[in-house]
Amino acid sequence: MGSYEDIQYAVEGPAAVVTINRPERYNSFRGKTVEELIAAFRAAWADPQVRVVILTAAGEKAFCTGGDVKQRAETGDYGPTESGMFEIGYLHKLIRDIPKPVIAAVNGLAIGGGHVLHVLCDLSIAAETAKFGQAGPRVGSFDAGFGSAFLARIVGEKRAREIWFLCRQYDAATAERWGLVNAVVPGDQLLAEAKRWAEEIAVLSPTAIKFLKQSFNADTDHQAGLSNMAMSALSVFGETEEAHEGAAAFAEKRKPDFSQYAAL
Numbered sequence: 001m002g003s004y005e006d007i008q009y010a011v012e013g014p015a016a017v018v019t020i021n022r023p024e025r026y027n028s029f030r031g032k033t034v035e036e037l038i039a040a041f042r043a044a045w046a047d048p049q050v051r052v053v054i055l056t057a058a059g060e061k062a063f064c065t066g067g068d069v070k071q072r073a074e075t076g077d078y079g080p081t082e083s084g085m086f087e088i089g090y091l092h093k094l095i096r097d098i099p100k101p102v103i104a105a106v107n108g109l110a111i112g113g114g115h116v117l118h119v120l121c122d123l124s125i126a127a128e129t130a131k132f133g134q135a136g137p138r139v140g141s142f143d144a145g146f147g148s149a150f151l152a153r154i155v156g157e158k159r160a161r162e163i164w165f166l167c168r169q170y171d172a173a174t175a176e177r178w179g180l181v182n183a184v185v186p187g188d189q190l191l192a193e194a195k196r197w198a199e200e201i202a203v204l205s206p207t208a209i210k211f212l213k214q215s216f217n218a219d220t221d222h223q224a225g226l227s228n229m230a231m232s233a234l235s236v237f238g239e240t241e242e243a244h245e246g247a248a249a250f251a252e253k254r255k256p257d258f259s260q261y262a263a264l
């Protein structure tokens with residue numbers, strides 16, 4: 001993939017900076033965005049100069065607000081891709097498998113699938129104004145793979161269930177208190193701080209770091225199987241009227257009405 005439309009990719013010193021660039025849609029992702037993120041992470045993996053990947057996004061409002069709900073309301077999917085597939089599960093695995101630390105520089109709202117992306121990064125640094133949360137049950141979606149199981153490893157079962165069952169937004173101070181982010185800094189210092197962390201990592205042994213990352217991952221790698229099953233479940237659920245109601249309500253700027261559905 002030669003040039004990017006939905007993201008930017010730059011190698012700055014030892015860091016590859018991957019920037020989601022759809023601020024008009026709050027940096028939500030469509031299929032093409034995911035495809036380009038995959039290409040960027042693969043480029044970073046293959047580049048010996050790159051010791052750390054920084055994942056961030058354009059503007060100050062949003063880091064990523066998950067799947068593009070307007071696209072889903074319009075076409076019922078996340079739009080066309082070169083591969084013909086929506087490979088969000090593969091992107092999740094790539095963030096885990098790339099043998100270099102990935103730092104999320106969370107510049108604003110990290111919601112839904114965007115929240116899952118930062119959760120999967122090895123480290124998260126947040127702007128003071130960043131907000132965190134899941135939104136799937138409001139818009140007819142869910143991530144019952146890494147998005148729930150790995151989140152519970154990080155914040156604990158009670159908090160993970162609260163995050164998913166209430167769909168609230170949490171501020172950066174709360175996220176830091178819960179261990180959801182490593183540090184909180186003023187927004188205008190976010191990228192510089194992430195690059196400082198990258199410089200600090202870059203002088204260490206890359207092979208030791210690689211083995212450590214693989215070791216940390218080994219404990220939760222079984223969740224990849226769960227994640228595959230969750231993606232399959234989601235694509236079946238996505239065809240239902242209940243799921244359509246969630247996406248349509250968001251696009252029409254109204255509250256969803258799930259009153260006629262029951263989970264028995």
Ligand SMILES: CC(C)(COP(=O)(O)OP(=O)(O)OC[C@H]1O[C@@H](n2cnc3c(N)ncnc32)[C@H](O)[C@@H]1OP(=O)(O)O)[C@@H](O)C(=O)NCCC(=O)NCCSC(=O)CCC(=O)c1ccccc1C(=O)O
Nearest residue numbers: 025026028065066067068069070112113135136139141143
């Ligand atoms: C993020 C909000 C809470 C922000 O609210 P607010 O500050 O009031 O701003 P708004 O006016 O609502 O938004 C500004 C502007 O941006 C547009 N926008 C925001 N988010 C999205 C989005 N996700 N998609 C499309 N467009 C978006 C919004 O419409 C406004 O545009 P205007 O033209 O000005 O009207 C709030 O915006 C909000 O709640 N957003 C939706 C968040 C959401 O529900 N995200 C999806 C969650 S579900 C998901 O991500 C799962 C999909 C997925 O990733 C997935 C799919 C398949 C398998 C696995 C996965 C996975 O696990 O990841």
